[in-house]
Amino acid sequence: MSLEKDIESFVKSVDLELYEIAVVNDGSDTIYRVSVVSNDIEDGKRKGVSLDECVNLTHLISPLLDVTPPLSGDYRLEVGTPGIERKITTIKQFELCLGERVAISLKSKEKLKGTLLKVEGSKIFLDVDGEEVSVDFGEISKAKTYFEW
CATH class of the missing domain: 2.30.30.100 (SH3 type barrels.)
Incomplete structure (x- = not known):
């Protein structure tokens, strides 16, 4: 399986949905960003994702990246939501x-x-x-x- 598929499996295991994986440069920092959304729909809209859910998912994904680094060199893992205003590309x-x-x-x-x-x-x-x-x-x-x- 590919790294993205493995990450997607972890995301699904905590009842969330993978929105995208992106590599972002912020100054001299390289960020491996995993964006997720909730599966729960309330009043016709997706519910938010809590900070605790993001932390839990970070603890699941981090050991995988230790074994299968997504990038060469230093990077920081960031797990969060894609935000209220976000690009749609797929x-x-x-x-x-x-x-x-x-x-x-x-x-x-x-x-x-x-x-x-x-x-x-x-x-x-x-x-x-x-x-x-x-x-x-x-x-x-x-x-x-x-x-x-």
Whole structure:
């Protein structure tokens, strides 16, 4: 199994869902970032992930990385949530954002903002001002969740 699949197994074992794994440089620090979201849905939205859940997951993943380092050189493991406003780059990430507000830029330069209703195959369905709009994943150049204050 790949390291990502092993990490995903640990994430699922604590009833969370892997959002993404990223390597981030912050000044002179290299961070191996594991972002997770809750499986629990409340009022049509995903519940938050607690600090205790992140700490527990860190304790599970850390020994694996000691045996199978993800990077050469020094790095820091960071386990957390992807945040309230985050990039969406895969179909799976769209599925993990159901019920949230999303902003999508299409390759045609058109921009859409609305609530993510569903994902069927490669089709993304949004509620844009009360109207259901579908977009093919291949037409999307950039997408992110957003929070309306």
